[in-house]
Amino acid sequence: MDANAKKRLAAEASLEFITPGTTLGVGTGSTVNQLVDLLPGIRDRIDRVVSSSRATTRLLEQQGFEVLTLNEVGAIDVYVDGADEATKRLHLIKGGGGALTREKVLAGASRRFVCIVDDSKLVGMLGEFPLPIEVIPMAQEFVAGKLVKLRGRPVWREDFVTDNGNHILDVHDLQIGNPIELESRLNQIPGIVTVGIFAQRPADVLLIAGDGGVRELRA
Ligand code: 5RP
Numbered sequence: 001m002d003a004n005a006k007k008r009l010a011a012e013a014s015l016e017f018i019t020p021g022t023t024l025g026v027g028t029g030s031t032v033n034q035l036v037d038l039l040p041g042i043r044d045r046i047d048r049v050v051s052s053s054r055a056t057t058r059l060l061e062q063q064g065f066e067v068l069t070l071n072e073v074g075a076i077d078v079y080v081d082g083a084d085e086a087t088k089r090l091h092l093i094k095g096g097g098g099a100l101t102r103e104k105v106l107a108g109a110s111r112r113f114v115c116i117v118d119d120s121k122l123v124g125m126l127g128e129f130p131l132p133i134e135v136i137p138m139a140q141e142f143v144a145g146k147l148v149k150l151r152g153r154p155v156w157r158e159d160f161v162t163d164n165g166n167h168i169l170d171v172h173d174l175q176i177g178n179p180i181e182l183e184s185r186l187n188q189i190p191g192i193v194t195v196g197i198f199a200q201r202p203a204d205v206l207l208i209a210g211d212g213g214v215r216e217l218r219a
Contacts, residue, residue: 001211004030006118007082009084009087010209011035014080016073019203020045023073025106027081028053031116035080036060048073050104052081052106053099054163070109072144079110083198084129090203090219091179095132095166095196098162104194108201115203119210126179130155130170132196137167146189147171166193 001009011034019022024046026032026039036059049065049090051057057067069163070076081103085093092115094100107113123129131152135143144154147169157168176182179199186195206217 001119003120006209007029007031007116008034008213010116010118010207011038013207013209013214014114014116015042017078017080017112018042018045021047022077023048023050023075025050025076025079025081025110026056027050027079027103027106028056029082029097031082031118032056032080033059033131035116036063039063039065049098050076050106052102053097055099057095070105076106076110078112078114079106080114080116081107083115083117083121083203084196085123085126086115086117086203086206086208087123087126088217090115090217091126092198092203093126093129093131093196094198095134095168095194096129098132098134098157098168099213100132100196101134101164101166101194102160104198104201112202112205113201114205114207116207117209119208126176126193130172130175131174132157133167133169133171133186134162134164134166134193136191136193140167140169143189143191144169148154150174165194
């Protein structure tokens with residue numbers, strides 16, 4: 001089965017978490033795009049929709065959904081999103097698509113965070129995928145210097161501006177043995193808006209699609 005078919009399978013498996021009356025948060029990326037394709041089929045179960053990026057908002061609107069802001073809905077029942085890496089402890093690296101800040105806000109505001117991935121994303125330790133960090137542009141070099149001191153190799157994602165008008169540093173060569181601690185430590189550096197480690201608020205459910213079907217892990 002190719003990666004796209006697995007993404008579709010993971011997206012299909014997430015539908016059972018969307019029950020009647022759900023305020024749904026929708027993440028960003030190719031796996032979530034498969035979910036957006038499926039949402040018209042369960043429209044009657046969805047009360048309200050919030051999106052984590054302009055790209056996802058556009059797709060949801062194309063499917064006829066009215067997209068509300070988090071300020072309007074207050075809280076999210078179920079947030080469904082993909083990941084770049086995931087561990088069995090449901091810690092994640094996210095932000096490959098650059099939407100990490102709004103994704104982290106929606107994950108934080110959700111009662112249940114369902115993460116959908118194909119099995120290539122499951123890792124023993126986070127860090128092989130370069131860690132995305134959103135920074136305020138004027139602080140980019142300062143933050144990069146701090147990351148080098150932590151033995152990371154930050155690379156500026158050129159020609160990319162986030163939905164919040166900021167830049168992304170992709171940090172290579174980090175072996176993230178303690179994601180909760182590193183997330184916390186990086187959060188202290190002035191100029192960092194959001195770190196792509198999702199460990200302090202991990203997923204509640206991880207749906208991993210592989211050749212043999214979908215495996216479900218829970219926190
Ligand atoms: C976007 C993200 C995505 O969830 C992550 O990059 C996975 O994307 P894809 O489903 O395309 O592999 O964090 O900021």
